[in-house]
Amino acid sequence: MSDTEYDIGLVTFVKCTSQKENQMGSQTPLELPTIDFSNIKNLNQGTTVWDSTKAQVLKTFQDYGCFEAYFDEISDDLRNSVFASLKQLFDLPLETKLQNIPGKFFNGYIGQNKDVPLYESLGIEDTRSFTHLMWPHGNPEFCNSIQSYIEKLTQLDQTMRMMILGSLNLDKYLDEHMELTSYVLRVMSYRAPEKHESSLGLKAHADKNMMTILHQNEVGGLEVQNGDEERIKANVSPNCFVVMAGETFNIWTNGGLRAPLHRVVMHGEETRFSLGLFTTPKWGKIVKTPQEMVDEAHPLLFKPFDYGKFVKFYSKKENFPHESALKKFCGVSS
Numbered sequence: 248m249s250d251t252e253y254d255i256g257l258v259t260f261v262k263c264t265s266q267k268e269n270q271m272g273s274q275t276p277l278e279l280p281t282i283d284f285s286n287i288k289n290l291n292q293g294t295t296v297w298d299s300t301k302a303q304v305l306k307t308f309q310d311y312g313c314f315e316a317y318f319d320e321i322s323d324d325l326r327n328s329v330f331a332s333l334k335q336l337f338d339l340p341l342e343t344k345l346q347n348i349p350g351k352f353f354n355g356y357i358g359q360n361k362d363v364p365l366y367e368s369l370g371i372e373d374t375r376s377f378t379h380l381m382w383p384h385g386n387p388e389f390c391n392s393i394q395s396y397i398e399k400l401t402q403l404d405q406t407m408r409m410m411i412l413g414s415l416n417l418d419k420y421l422d423e424h425m426e427l428t429s430y431v432l433r434v435m436s437y438r439a440p441e442k443h444e445s446s447l448g449l450k451a452h453a454d455k456n457m458m459t460i461l462h463q464n465e466v467g468g469l470e471v472q473n474g475d476e477e478r479i480k481a482n483v484s485p486n487c488f489v490v491m492a493g494e495t496f497n498i499w500t501n502g503g504l505r506a507p508l509h510r511v512v513m514h515g516e517e518t519r520f521s522l523g524l525f526t527t528p529k530w531g532k533i534v535k536t537p538q539e540m541v542d543e544a545h546p547l548l549f550k551p552f553d554y555g556k557f558v559k560f561y562s563k564k565e566n567f568p569h570e571s572a573l574k575k576f577c578g579v580s581s
């Protein structure tokens with residue numbers, strides 16, 4: 248972690264500079280703000296550090312909808328094991344990967360799609376049963392490292408949500424908010440494009456769920472859109488995790504947060520691996536904006552909705568991948 252600091256308004260951001268940049272001493276490119284979550288175990292509510300971190304989280308979510316979390320709970324060994332496991336997983340025969348038929352839409356195998364030919368992904372709802380499905384004779388290293396990775400990122404997710412609700416004075420909804428969601432870990436592989444192919448790995452989109460934590464290998468390629476033109480390349484430092492608000496969080500806060508557009512562009516000849524912990528509303532539970540976020544100046548933007556019903560609606564051809572699908576589904580003026 249570099250010790251370079253800079254101010255934006257009231258809060259100070261610590262830059263999470265990549266080693267490559269340091270060594271090459273190149274000029275600083277546009278970067279996402281970074282928030283320091285090192286020493287998370289000692290980050291206690293009510294302390295000055297907690298309060299300043301909480302203010303940073305809300306401000307970056309309001310301004311960008313996204314930031315890089317510097318999080319050092321995933322050891323080098325665990326990270327190496329996770330990325331090595333991903334290579335092993337994607338090297339499995341297609342028939343094996345296709346067996347990952349999920350409990351829910353969009354959680355299964357996605358790939359072999361001519362619109363995004365470089366991209367392949369698998370959703371992991373339950374690590375044990377997923378491992379058994381992929382390796383019927385067992386793969387304890389995969390199972391243990393993925394499970395431990397999910398547990399650590401879950402801690403980061405919950406800390407950040409606690410901070411956002413706290414900053415909005417909505418602490419009383421915390422238990423309800425945590426109960427509302429479950430997690431899926433989506434693991435992704437992007438092969439390098441052939442000479443005649445486009446380098447676009449994943450088209451620009453905003454996530455529909457509550458919040459996403461992304462982690463990429465050193466190949467990089469994740470870009471976040473800021474404003475109409477500007478695209479910011481996400482850092483590839485090993486301890487940097489890109490945290491993004493999804494459209495459901497924007498709805499829950501009555502438009503109080505941004506859900507940024509982002510995409511993946513491939514460079515070079517290496518395969519890119521990435522992981523995303525997707526915090527997603529449980530099917531059958533109702534996502535409802537707290538009344539405190541609504542007043543005359545801020546009328547209700549979205550009606551309460553069941554995410555499961557939305558996913559079914561979204562999976563229909565005419566609604567996918569419609570940018571304003573949620574607006575169409577439960578927007579107040581629609």
Ligand SMILES: O=C(O)CCC(=O)C(=O)O
Pocket residue numbers: 433435449454461462463469509511521522523
């Ligand atoms: O691979 C990545 O880093 C981004 C993936 C992504 O944006 C998504 O799955 O929604």
Ligand SMILES: [Fe+2]
Pocket residue numbers: 452453454509
């Ligand atoms: Fe995404």
